[in-house]
Amino acid sequence: MQESRRSYTDTQTIVFTVILSFICAFILSALASALSVPKEEAKELDRSRQMLQSAQIYNSLGYFQIEKNDTYIPAKLVPDGQLVEGTKDDHPSSQDILTVYRNRIVPILVDDAGNVTSFEKAKINYIDYLRNNKKQGYANLPLKLAYKILPNVPEKEINEDLLPIGYIIPVSGFGLWDAIYGYLAIAPDGDTVIGVAWYDQKETPGLGANIAEQDWQSQFPGKKILQADSSGITDFLKSSIGLTVVRGKVADVVGREPKALSSLDGMAGATLTGNGVTKAYKDSLTPYRNFFKKLHDQNKK
């Protein structure tokens, strides 16, 4: 039955294992270095896409979109860097997505008092800043990360003074299994949600992982990050900040109270992920309170 095998001395066995290990290690390191660039690119593309998605500039079905008469319609990129009306079949290339990302999304820094400065003025390298602070989150740093969303204009008209059409706040926390990372885009009134995204999560596929699905995320636009009190008044200094994922449907749990505007339908079978998401929004958004208030005050004028 068994084919005859040579018998080996201990030394030969050790030599065999060492050689085998070296060959495997060599192949793997060659592969890792060969794939490191595409891997990094894939990650950056995914992050950019998720951020554009939270800002409602990109649809999860794979096309750009622009706002027209209060609804979003499919759009495509034209050579001058602007998005114009298109169809759902205009699937942009990776390069297009990165171009739009670079044109429309600009990182900014926000201090505790809510003042905005740019990375250039603060003399901070954006890439180093991202790398050094991802683990602890950006919300509790003296200079917090945010992004401004620029309006849809041709590339050459983009400048410092362009009035943003919204802001994106990075959100992080802990889900059921591991850390979760996402974005929340808010309108210039500092209160209304434009959209959300979760770009890095390891929740249970089919249950908690639904936080990354369009179906669940589609309830976010129009929600308020500041919870109004029972008479419907929002106080930017005192109202609690965050979005609460309830157990079950908002309509059943909260009813028609003003609080419903800051509550979200839970996912069946994913209560703990929902709790994690609620906490992530609360913890990540609260440090930006003065920033939201400033936005709100500026917008009123």
Added chain:
Amino acid sequence: MTQENVPLKRYLTDQLLNSNQVLVAVLGICSALGVTNRLKVAVTMGLSVTFVTGFSSFFVSLLRKITPDSVRMITQLAIISLFVIVIDQFLQAYFLDISKVMSVFVGLIITNCIVMGRAEGMAKNVPPLPAFFDGIGAGLGYALVLCIIGFIRELFGFGEIFGMRVIPLSWYASPQNPDGYQNFGLMVMAPAAFFIIGILIAVVNAYKARQKK
């Protein structure tokens, strides 16, 4: 076990149907529960496992005459891990979306009993080419079962196939139409795969029993 005169094709088809690793040997159940609630993920997982079993069997067989017996298992494991990491890196670089959904299950192919089972049960006894076909067959057999489970679970759990809507939304229960259709919640959860696998095994056994008569 030296099947010298068996045509190569038999190695493939035998694993695919007659001695299907999931349904007959009842191996690889863990991942069959974990990655089958969406068909797209099930297909990727099936193909990944096929790649790993195929190539690891090939190389285990290639080294079978110079592998010292005392480190035989560890050698197989090293070869298997090598191919699993290759697949994992490849998915991360070119199919990040799918890689995110599969998360830990790609890494867990290393511990998938099917891969080691084929290396230990077949590849170490036969020449590289039959071993390769045997591995590919085992992987495809696993993929086939995964696809059947994934199809049933996605259809009844989400009303979709490959992420495309199959059961129209208008059939669903709503406040206006409380008696409408609802997704089968159990199908989304891992235990559903248990039931489906159980039924599939029963069907295969019944079929085989009838053939024997």
